[in-house]
Structures are given as C-alpha cells and as structure tokens.
Amino acid sequence: MNPLQRALIEKVGVDNGFEHTLVADEHDVTLASARHPTRSTISVLDAGFGVRFTSGSAALLPELSRGFPQAIRDQAGFVVGNEAALAALLRRAASLSRVLPTQAATSYRKALDEELSALPPGLAGTEIERMVRQRVGQQKFREAMLEYWGGACAVTGVAVPEVLRASHAKPWAECESDAERLDVFNGFLLTANLDALFDRFLISFDEGGRLVSSPSLAETDLKRLGIVPGLELRWVAPEHQSYLSFHRARFLLSVNQIADCQALASATQ
Structure with missing residues (x-):
C-alpha cells in the first residue's frame, strides 16, 4: 500500500x-x-x-x-x-x-441522564420523570429506526421523514427492559397510515414479511389507505421474528375478538 x-x-x-x-x-x-x-x-x-x-x-x-x-x-x-x-x-x-443492539439503548441512557439531571430536585419517581423517560426513549428509537431502514418506510420505501413513524411490534409499555424497548428489531419504520393500523393490531406481517390485514377492514378502505395485495416488508432479519410472532399473536387475538363481537351482535338481533 x-x-x-x-x-x-x-x-x-x-x-x-x-x-x-x-x-x-x-x-x-x-x-x-x-x-x-x-x-x-x-x-x-x-x-x-x-x-x-x-x-x-x-x-x-x-x-x-x-x-x-x-x-x-x-x-x-x-x-x-x-x-x-x-x-x-x-x-x-x-x-x-x-x-444495532445495544448501541441504541446506550445512547438512550446517556441522553436520559442529561435530561434527568436538568430537572428540578424532588421529581424523581414522579409522572414527569416517567414522561421524560418515554419521550427520550421514543426519540432515540425513532432515530435508530431511521438509521436502520435508511430513512425509508420498511414497506413502501417512502422516504419523507415527516410521514414516517417508528412502530413497536412489542409495545413500549409491555417491554421488559430498555434494551428491548430500544431494539431496532422490535418494530418497523412505517408511513403514518401503516403505523396507525400496525399499532392497533389491524395489520401485521407473516414470517416472510408479507402484510396481513384484519377481516374487519373493508376492501374499499384498504384501497383508500393504499394497502393492496402484495405489500411486504423490504426485508426481514432473523432478529425480527420473535417480535413479529408477538405482534401476530396480538393481531390474531384482535381478529378473534372482533369476530366474537360480530357473532354476539348477530345473535341478539
């Protein structure tokens, strides 16, 4: 050389x-x-x-x-x-x-320490501290997801930051640790419409990354939302699978609950 x-x-x-x-x-x-x-x-x-x-x-x-x-x-x-x-x-x-784990969690802890040190004394353990923790965590998760997905939606490839959301597969409140909450494999960078549906378990993804939707969503509404047959994640890493499995289980539970409610409504008419 x-x-x-x-x-x-x-x-x-x-x-x-x-x-x-x-x-x-x-x-x-x-x-x-x-x-x-x-x-x-x-x-x-x-x-x-x-x-x-x-x-x-x-x-x-x-x-x-x-x-x-x-x-x-x-x-x-x-x-x-x-x-x-x-x-x-x-x-x-x-x-x-x-x-990649555990860098996002490390960045979160550093930023959180700086934010908490700036708070007035006596706020430890209060609702204000909890809100600070969640705000900083969600900000760091979003930054990590933008980095991992190259600033583009994990499904559509749309690269407009203003309409992209960092969606958790396993919800923030249900994660067992900061490492799990900040894990870039625990979620996907999605456009706002996909994020809203994913967050409410009205859509999910199978093991191969193909989008599946709840039967409660009318075909006309799906089309209006830009959800058409063949949509899938741009890629799926092995580390995504456990989180996807969690999300699909909640998705199927939601589907079954909707079906039960519809059956009960029909029976009472």
Whole structure:
C-alpha cells in the first residue's frame, strides 16, 4: 500500500463514519469511530479493496451481506471493487453500528441522564420523570429506526421523514427492559397510515414479511389507505421474528375478538 492509497482510504473513512485511524502500515489501515464500537480494517487488492469488520454485534455482518449482495464475502470479510463501493459499505456499517443492539439503548441512557439531571430536585419517581423517560426513549428509537431502514418506510420505501413513524411490534409499555424497548428489531419504520393500523393490531406481517390485514377492514378502505395485495416488508432479519410472532399473536387475538363481537351482535338481533 503506497501513501496515496493510504490517504485515500483514510479520507473515505472520515467521510463515511470511521473518522479515526488506529493503525496504518504497508499492508492495511484500521479505522474506528468515537460514535460506535465497530472497527474496519482495509487493504488494497488487485480486485479493489478488502474490508474486515470487528464488531460486538453478531447482526452486523449478516445485515451488510444482505444489503451489499454485489460485494464478495468470505471468511476474511468483504471485497468491493472501487472507492464508491467502499464508501457505501463503510457508511452502512457505521449506520448499523450506531443502532444495532445495544448501541441504541446506550445512547438512550446517556441522553436520559442529561435530561434527568436538568430537572428540578424532588421529581424523581414522579409522572414527569416517567414522561421524560418515554419521550427520550421514543426519540432515540425513532432515530435508530431511521438509521436502520435508511430513512425509508420498511414497506413502501417512502422516504419523507415527516410521514414516517417508528412502530413497536412489542409495545413500549409491555417491554421488559430498555434494551428491548430500544431494539431496532422490535418494530418497523412505517408511513403514518401503516403505523396507525400496525399499532392497533389491524395489520401485521407473516414470517416472510408479507402484510396481513384484519377481516374487519373493508376492501374499499384498504384501497383508500393504499394497502393492496402484495405489500411486504423490504426485508426481514432473523432478529425480527420473535417480535413479529408477538405482534401476530396480538393481531390474531384482535381478529378473534372482533369476530366474537360480530357473532354476539348477530345473535341478539
């Protein structure tokens, strides 16, 4: 690796979420960041660049493999063909590393400590503190979901932040820990209409990510809401499945309750 190649790699790192150079020698360059724990080690190959990631998240490499099918992956890491592909790979790795468990929860606790320290004395354990915790948590969850889904709806691909909502599959109040509440796999980034239906268990997603809707929703209303046959999640990671299973169970319970109410109403007419 010559000095020009080394300088190019360091510049790409700075521009794409890896602003610190830890090691630079004749073989490769190792980059890191103060904003996430992942490190990337980059070498120059005849075919382009070799990139190896060191991360505390087991989900990072599978997510990158899914998002970059054109990159060659083997036990040594990824091989990308040019500078633009290297930049895209590093940028996505940095984004994921800022939100994959447990980074979102860590960011939440830091922001929460700052907010709580600014409150007047005597408010610990009050409704005001609870509201602060929920507000900060929902803000951090939204930020994490925007990062994970690339700022676009998980179903439609709509990329208008003003109409996107961070929807929990397992509701905030029913989560057992902050890590579960802030887990990016516990929900989806959805347009407002999909979020409203998902939040009320009127739609859900099967194991393959295909959208399923409650029989209580009229076909005409579904069309008006832009819900048509064939809608599905842009992708489903293995880590989504337990949360999806929880949501589907509540969805089916809601469907059965509606059916029971309809049957009771018919019987009393």
